[in-house]
Amino acid sequence: MNEKHEQYRFNTKLIHSTAGGGAYGAVNVPIYQTSTFAFRSAEHGAKFFAGEIEGYMYTRIGNPTVKALEDSIAGLENGFGGIATSSGLGAVTTVCMALLEQRTHVVSTASVYGPSRGLLEDQLARFGVEATFVDTSDVGNVEKALRANTRMVYIETPSNPAMQVTDLRAVAALAKARGSVFVVDNTFATPYLQRPLDLGADVVLHSVTKFINGHADVVGGMIVTRDEALYRRVRPLMVNLGCCMDPHQAFLVLRGLKTLAVRLDRAQQNAMTIACWLERHPKVAWVHHLGLESHPQHELAKKQMSGFGSVFSFELKGGVEAGRRLMDNVRLATLAVSLGGVETLIEHPASMTHAGMSRESRIAAGITDGLVRYSTGIEDVEDLVADLEQALAVA
Numbered sequence: 001m002n003e004k005h006e007q008y009r010f011n012t013k014l015i016h017s018t019a020g021g022g023a024y025g026a027v028n029v030p031i032y033q034t035s036t037f038a039f040r041s042a043e044h045g046a047k048f049f050a051g052e053i054e055g056y057m058y059t060r061i062g063n064p065t066v067k068a069l070e071d072s073i074a075g076l077e078n079g080f081g082g083i084a085t086s087s088g089l090g091a092v093t094t095v096c097m098a099l100l101e102q103r104t105h106v107v108s109t110a111s112v113y114g115p116s117r118g119l120l121e122d123q124l125a126r127f128g129v130e131a132t133f134v135d136t137s138d139v140g141n142v143e144k145a146l147r148a149n150t151r152m153v154y155i156e157t158p159s160n161p162a163m164q165v166t167d168l169r170a171v172a173a174l175a176k177a178r179g180s181v182f183v184v185d186n187t188f189a190t191p192y193l194q195r196p197l198d199l200g201a202d203v204v205l206h207s208v209t210k211f212i213n214g215h216a217d218v219v220g221g222m223i224v225t226r227d228e229a230l231y232r233r234v235r236p237l238m239v240n241l242g243c244c245m246d247p248h249q250a251f252l253v254l255r256g257l258k259t260l261a262v263r264l265d266r267a268q269q270n271a272m273t274i275a276c277w278l279e280r281h282p283k284v285a286w287v288h289h290l291g292l293e294s295h296p297q298h299e300l301a302k303k304q305m306s307g308f309g310s311v312f313s314f315e316l317k318g319g320v321e322a323g324r325r326l327m328d329n330v331r332l333a334t335l336a337v338s339l340g341g342v343e344t345l346i347e348h349p350a351s352m353t354h355a356g357m358s359r360e361s362r363i364a365a366g367i368t369d370g371l372v373r374y375s376t377g378i379e380d381v382e383d384l385v386a387d388l389e390q391a392l393a394v395a
């Protein structure tokens with residue numbers, strides 16, 4: 001599906017797989033803001049419905065602007081095809097509902113994105129799907145959790161916000177031996193830093209809301225499958241659930257995607273500088289950043305990723321109270337959930353993004369009460385450090 005840009009390197013693919021190619025020599029992909037597409041004749045329409053010809057007839061099923069984004073991200077992930085969704089959660093729901101059925105079982109990362117866990121535990125459980133959540137950074141835990149009816153292994157790495165890394169090659173081997181489909185949420189790393197399909201995954205999904213769009217102005221999702229058979233199983237679910245992406249949304253994501261690599265290069269360089277500085281600060285208890293040698297999976301991260309990303313977490317010696325004062329006193333970093341945008345965001349998972357989990361599950365997922373999450377933007381790093389310095393002085 002994406003043979004056109006296969007021979008190019010990542011940055012070239014980023015720019016040229018998101019380019020126009022439409023009418024009038026347009027350099028960018030036009031927004032086909034239309035719900036329906038005219039048939040040339042009654043016979044032409046009938047052939048569409050009989051599945052005899054390909055093309056566009058209704059935007060929930062497919063749209064040229066959305067298709068451009070699907071092809072682009074599928075190419076970046078080295079997959080067969082992309083399926084765009086209205087949100088990241090739409091992608092998670094589509095994949096789970098397409099590939100699971102009653103009396104099947106899922107093994108997943110304990111610190112998986114909260115609402116993904118909620119989907120399995122609260123919603124799909126009603127349809128007879130069982131799920132076990134384990135610390136997948138220890139592959140032995142995955143092996144122990146597998147059952148005869150384990151149909152899917154669902155991994156998020158690096159995990160949010162504890163920054164635990166799961167060995168994708170090792171899990172791929174386990175899933176394959178068991179005949180389970182291996183799904184990876186690659187939102188945090190993006191195809192720039194990690195390509196799970198190359199490491200043995202069957203399906204990759206994204207919240208493009210985060211790094212891929214990168215400008216905190218769109219919510220969206222994407223699924224990429226390794227092969228055509230999986231693509232044909234998953235795509236109808238998106239159409240039936242009705243969680244399609246809108247053409248205007250797709251246009252904005254195409255625009256954001258072009259600068260993914262330059263944004264991430266800058267953001268992760270900033271993050272590394274700040275994490276090193278924080279680790280030496282007398283008021284800081286610990287910093288979880290994949291690039292620090294103190295991180296327990298630093299070597300694994302180096303092996304399966306081509307960079308350490310721009311999100312990290314830390315805790316102050318003064319615990320929850322000191323963390324709160326820090327978040328109330330930063331002036332440049334914005335106190336908000338979400339991540340992966342050009343602007344720096346700070347938040348407190350235990351009382352915000354992960355408040356829905358029991359304290360016990362949070363601690364098991366490495367999310368201590370005082371943990372502060374920092375999503376580094378592309379501002380000047382000296383200003384970000386000065387901002388933290390003045391906030392730490394009063395924390």
Ligand SMILES: *Cc1c(COP(=O)(O)O)cnc(C)c1O
Pocket residue numbers: 087088089090113116156160185187188206207208209210219220221
């Ligand atoms: C945000 C996020 C999601 C959900 O995506 P939405 O676009 O908010 O629906 C899923 N997985 C991860 C890792 C996320 O960070």
